[in-house]
Amino acid sequence: MSTEPILSARNLVKRYGRVTAIDHCDFELMPGEILAVIGDNGAGKSSLIKAVSGAVIPDEGEVFLEGKRVRFNSPIEAREHGIETVYQTLAMSPALSIADNMFMGREIRMEGILGSVFRRLDKKKMEEIARQKLNDLGLMTIQNINQAVETLSGGQRQGVAVARAAAFGSKVIILDEPTAALGVKESRKVLELILDVRSRGIPIILISHNMPHVFELADRIHVHRLGKRLCVIDPKDYTMSDAVAFMTGAKEPEAVAA
């Protein structure tokens, strides 16, 4: 690995009262890769990801984006730097339309006086872009971009959330358990979507409990244990049982470097 990591963290620490969720943890994401983050429940995966995506402010340590030190005080700031997160809950408003959801918090206003004085939204343009983005990902044949998100199936919602991230995430996309709530078939579609996003050169952090999915997609696997990075493994060199053994502490990795 001669290239610079696109997103990295050094010595992150986050404490909640007496609990240390992140304990001097390091983290690296290389350009163009899918990095899976696995770990037992409570190992601190989510805290780590929140710390690099701005949802949580670490007590100590530094985060670097493309070699430059960054400090995110909110997910919105991280977003402005091109880091998009698809949360497990998807962060969508069920009663609003697909287009509304895709542009939530970054709506496009009309040009001229209608936009600057009357603050009128350019719905047509937003709908067009939303449709375009969904099509770009070869995602779906859309009948109605104004359909409320709650009328979509779980897989479709996930698809829209991923499309939203892919549409705006210029540097890094973080996916938190994207297949946890989905059936086997729907998961398959989301996995294809993830590979599709990577093929556009955007690196992805994938947090997942599903070992087959992790081993299928990931270029490297970051194993998290007791609040820190235990090791980074190449899925080609290890089996799923090995990975689970590392996660639970049943087995120690021979060489911590990867």
Added chain:
Amino acid sequence: MANQDNYESAVNASDKQAEFDYERKGIVHRIQHTLHMTPSLVPLVVLLGAIIVFAVILGGRFFSGPTLTLILQQVQIVGILAAAQSLVILTAGIDLSVGAIAVFSSVIMGQFTFRYGIPPAIAVALGLAVGTGIGAMSGWLVSKVKLPPFIVTLGMWQIVLAANYLYSRNETIRSQDIREQAPFLGFMGQRFEVGSAVVTFGVVTMVLIVVILAYCLRSTSWGRHVYAVGDDAEAAELAGVNRHGTLMSVYMLTGFICAIAGWVMIGRLGSVSPSASTGVVGNIQSITAVVIGGISLFGGRGSIWGVFFGALIVGTFELGLRMAGANAQWTLLLIGVLIIGAVAVDQWIRKVSL
């Protein structure tokens, strides 16, 4: 991927991709879908139905310019309060203090003019500012301190109403004094005729508020954020919506609109009275109009036009039944039926996704 256990082989990965095809499932489903897209249709149909029924029963006595515009005049205060109420309810909150804010604001406009000799226009502006300020306090308690809106505004209702009596020393400003010394306070009550219809500035204000709010809620990002915060505040925040800013703006705007209702009250009642019934029943009346208008009490759904129609439905029932000589209790009974019916329809519309 050499080690991958291939247990998904039974699933054909080349199956059809997820589609957005909307399956039409007959007329009922189509109606359900239409209502889901335009929730204000239900109250509009009920309103038109009520007008037609009363027009048939009462004939030209009811279906005339003066009578129909009388309905508008009778609902102007409740209509404005309901418009304010709908904003808060859209954010999944509730504002029990709307009536109290209106009365207190009207008292401030009146007392500032007569007690301190402040020019009426400035007194009105100060009254509007006080209403906005009370809204800001509620908003801050809801958004920053994270208290439930019901509790915050229940308390605020009592506080504002008590402050209203204490400050006014329970004195009423007579309409004669207002007419002679400060006609601007009663400006909203001035009437002009359009054909046979009688319109007051208060009615015009109510319609303007509804039109402006409808535009803002539909066509600006602020409006989208109000819906998103009401739908799922956490999701909206993660998606990049300024939750605190949105809630603050909603509660402040609600306070401001309630204060406008206070100004309209002076015009409608002629006098300024701290014991105006709006302070006590204004909340319930506004919530009734909102619910009949099809705005979901769970937030994030419904339209302001529905609320406008909801307020008019109540006004139409009241006037129509009174003209028909029915006992006033029938109005209350029918409104009760409408409230329950409206919520039932709301629940049904929500099931469109299933």
